[in-house]
Amino acid sequence: MSLLDNHLLTLIVAVPFGGALALIFFPSDRPRAIHYFARAVGLLTLLLSVYTFATYWSKDGGFQFRESYPWLEGLGIGWKVAVDGITVPLILLTGVVLPAGIFMSWNVKHRPKDFFVLLMLLVTGVLGVFVSLDLFFLFFFYELAVLPMYLLIGVWGSSSDFGTFIRTKEYGAMKLVLYLVAGSVLVWVALVAMWVEAGMVSFDLEVLEKASFSPGFQRLFFPLVMVGFGVLAGLWPFHTWSPDGHVAAPTAVSMLHAGVLMKLGAYGILRVGMVLLPQGAQDWMPVLIVFGTINVVYGAISAMGQRDLKYVVGYSSVSHMGYVLMGLATLEPLGVSGAVLQMFSHGIMTALFFALVGVIYDRTHVRDITVLEGLSKRMGVTGAFFVVAGLTSLGLPGLSGFVAEILVFIGTFRTYPLLGVLGVIGAAITAVYILRLMAKVFFGPLGDRWKGLPDAARIETGAMAVLVFFLVLVGLMPWPLLRLIDVDVATLLQRIAGA
Amino acid sequence: MSLLHFQVLSAALFSVGLYGVLARRNAVLILFSIELMLNAVNVNLVAFGAFLDPGRIMGQVLAIFVIIVAAAEVGLALAIILRVYRNRGTVNVDEIDLMKW
């Protein structure tokens, strides 16, 4: 096992990439083979991520599974990877959501080969960002995770048309890519600035950590990092790409994007911004937490007013990412731990939401909540799973959302009590729209149109059950994850406080 | 004749090429402008190499690689443009809007 351990992280990035490469050589007229192969790659990624989690658990914390190969020494770029207690849950998240998404794409009939190739490239990018300790590669994988989205949404997505409210999938695709690439421009400027300021020696995170930048420099460049990564995290007011993009995207893509990719943004703020620019972070956190709170409340209110079921979930995503940003901004151990746990919990939850919406849309061909009524009479399993997801989103104890949110709230109350109050109000608004949505769409009398609806297919039920399992598991037993997260959050915060 | 002369020249050439990429509507003309930008980069590289590098060779080596990749890129870009022309009957980029909302 030691050979595996030594190259585990490179392997975990190489598996989806290799899967994409292998898929390119598949003949396009064998869709069954393509689907099966994609599922195999997904399950292999899941296996590797669970193995990473389990093996990391038995170690002491800090950065493990280090690998370091110099590449362009003149510029200080090398393949340097490692994971710590914050990254490992996120890798587990990716490993869980990816196969769920692939299984949920069982009825992608139009060019499945290209679809899965792009999906695999996306996941390669995501995993690459999580494991990279070299900022150049981190940025490279960040871009790799964003660029396939244009084709995935533009070709395989769906448009919304409610008469006066029309959003085509091309619009969603273009908006998403433009916003995210603009954000990454800001990030790149900040990264190069840090590289230059540290003497043009290295892009290595740990080397740059030791180079202490002047307070003025940090104050100038942290907002670039904050906004640049924040765009991907759905930071208000740069969040508008998220509802449009996620609604237009096909199911698996929405699951992966809202579930995992948005966490890249928060992870970037944490790993790049807070670690490398601690003084700047301390100065700008008040701004971040105010915007994060606005995320929560504004996202929740927007979700209340939506007519398209997928838009409700999209705005709910924006709202819940607000908790992550609030938690990060508290710079307080419970708050930041809560933020990382919320990244995991929300990732699973929103993947489940989008999966459910995908099932509903596939059976009813409608996403209009004024038309959908009483569905759980025919779609019992879907309804039950939706209830679980809904209760997680409003923070019911026993599900993972509660643990994450309460940690964030405690952290916020300790540092910015007024905003903590607003955050809790946001949770209350979440309860209102979620419960109202569930009552209208699932419970109540069955609409005539839906008399003959089939429920979720067995394959979909299986995929979604795994997500439900994790929501409940982490809700009842959060300490395995929290144990990993707390140690490294404490280290990180000490580093910030000492700056 | 100093490094700065060549730097300013390459910056100007790059900006002219950038203007061309943004302003032109014919796909082949956009390709011309991209070639201008690549040439500007080459001038910059060779100039830096000649004035700064002890062995004077790095700039030229990198410029050769840029030329190689530019040649490959032109070939592929033109194949795509020809394909698009055959399918859509136009190379006016404003009219190639299948993915436009």
Add this chain to the structure above:
Amino acid sequence: MSPTLAVFYLLAAITLGSAVAVVSSRNVVYAVLALLLSLVAVAGLFILLLAEFLALVQVLIYAGAIIIVLLFALMLTRVEEFARVRDNPQRPIALVVAGAVLGILIAAFLRFSPATQELKHVGVTALGSELFTRWAIPFEVASLVLLVALIGAIVIARAGGRE
């Protein structure tokens, strides 16, 4: 003004002048010829920098092969547009953006002024030995890139495609 400086200014004027013609000419054929002129002037600049092999490569590949390919592309995609082209209405914004980039680049170059050395002639031999020793692997990869581009271009442009 030394002779080399005068030659530099002349070549620079030709390069930039024809570049402007490339991006603004209404006649497509004029644009191609202007591009050819610009590329040849850049080859002259390379000679000024004592990189004569690169100048050779520039003329051979750029001014030779690439211009021919571009002319063919123009020929095959012509029809009505051959004589006059209209540019799109975002010209003013393009001007502003290009101007901004120019400003930023020149500002950066003015700030970062390293100590320079005298120009020295390095022969083709040195270039060749570098390419085949230290840069051997990138060189091979570059030839692979050309091969893949060639195959890709043939696959894309052939007549009986699937979709």
